[in-house]
Amino acid sequence: MALGISTTAKSQMRKGAQSLMGLIIIYVIFSIMSPTFRTFSTFKTILTQAVILGTLAAGPTIVLISGGLDLSIGSLFCLVAVCTGWMLISGVPVFWVVVFALAVGAGCGALNGLIIVGTGIPAFIGTLGMMKAYRGLAEILARNKDMSQFPESFHMIGSGYLIPISIMAVTFILVYIFLTRTKLGFSCYAIGGSNEVARLAGVPVKKYYFIYYTLGGFFAGLSAIIQSARLNFTNSSWGNGMELDAIAAVIIGGTSLSGGIGGVGRTVIGVLIINALNAGLSHMGVSSSWQRISIGLVIIFAVWLDFMQRKRESRA
């Protein structure tokens, strides 16, 4: 048993190291190929651009490790952004806007959890349905409203480098502590590895799933607040496809789609790989269509690595 755990831990560490090495190689090569890429300003831009995807991807990191899936976070992102804009133009004080917006995000996440746990339908279907519902709700709330030019005290949440990057860093630290230092977080791995075994071991699987989805919604809400503050407007077309971008970042970092393996540190690497690739290819004059193709190939490669690793482990 001890040998098994040690092997798994080693294999996980190797996987994390591979992702990190990938990021370093990408960064070094682009730095060699493009003088403007190796500036501090570009580095800051990459970090700033990573904030929205990074905070959003914190949720899927937890959900995917637990073996779940949430396809609704892109629409949930949009719904929270629209609610935020709606409250701001209605004159609600900024502090309460942030509190209520986070509550909307967490509440929608909790609803996802309730539907999946309560009905027993697959997460794919449950969250696909809610993806449509949240989008529709956002469209109704945004109809015929110009939600822009927010108060300066709100705008500054997403402005510059310092505040957004700090929010992302704190998010990652909290998720790291949650996953590695709390029973609730640690159970994520057990449930993702085999929820039946976890249940037999006394883990309240349904209750915990509910909490994981709630956290997923909370982080989608946080991400939406930062984007609304940064762009200083919101509308109901936001968030299309962002759920897949977030899942891609988590997978590229090395968290397994099958659950039970992963960590927020890997998600940080995955998010930075996507942003460094996009920025690097932009600096080299490659169009955004080709950037998408590159990200697609990286995703396939990351999943292939995961697949090969699992195959080798099952053989051992």
Place this chain on the structure above:
Amino acid sequence: MKKTFTFVCVVLGLLLFSSGMIFAEGAQETGGDEAEEITIAYVGFPHISPFWVQMAQYIKEEADANGVKLLDMTPTEADAAMQKAAVDNAINREVDGIIIGAVDNRAFGESLKNAGSKGIICVAVDTAIDDPNITALAQTDNLSSARVMGQYIVDNTAKGKVLILGGTLGHQTGDARRDGVRQVCEANGYEVIYRACDWDDGKAYETAINELSANPDITAVFGAWDPGALAGLAAVKEKGLLGKVKVFGFDGLPGAFKSIKDGELTGTIKQDNKKMAQVIVGSLLSQINGQEGVKKLLIDGFVIDKSNVDEYM
């Protein structure tokens, strides 16, 4: 060890593949190799509408004609955040100037300030951006052209309700087109129903279907962009109202001309995007070279209908 080696090889392969794209895509960078040559970036509306495909082409032609290097950094989606990121990347790339065809004119404040502080000249095409760091604008006079369209609708439609399929609410171009048509129609006793469709053809179709079902007295549908108007036309046809409900567009794109020729779309406003591209590239280059450039060019649009469509096909 073997696996790590494979991993490194694949990452290197991906990067080589990416580098190959630069050469494969010669269109992305044009011009010579001189060290001191001018480099400008174009961050436009995604190439998902024929109007913007033409715009990118005209800007490239103009850059080629002036011997400057053009980087087309247009994102693949009509996403304001992606466009802002593209502008940030262009600034870090230390280009001499940036042409922005905004998805949403409200998204760029901080980026433009950053560009201004680095001496990078930013200009706008098609959509005005209210920012002191935007030093030139070339666009259709959307309000005046939409008023022309409003009068055309009044002259060619029986009294009733006019459905406007609009762009994104708060978007300067979309709002001007809505306001121009609405002002004239309401002044002439028409009731106007406005629906924001976010420049999304699918949303325009769904909205038109729903509104035509709910309001049988709609006599005209105006799409604030031609593909949106054609989506509205599809809804009108599906409801069996072709001929009874007239459909009007804005842009002057080939698809709209064909539909006018076929007797389906009643009319559209022709925008001169070639002139916009020529003027904005010219203005940007003049400013980069320390000269005065055109600050603002408003081009009047005009109606294309069955009487003159052949001249433009």
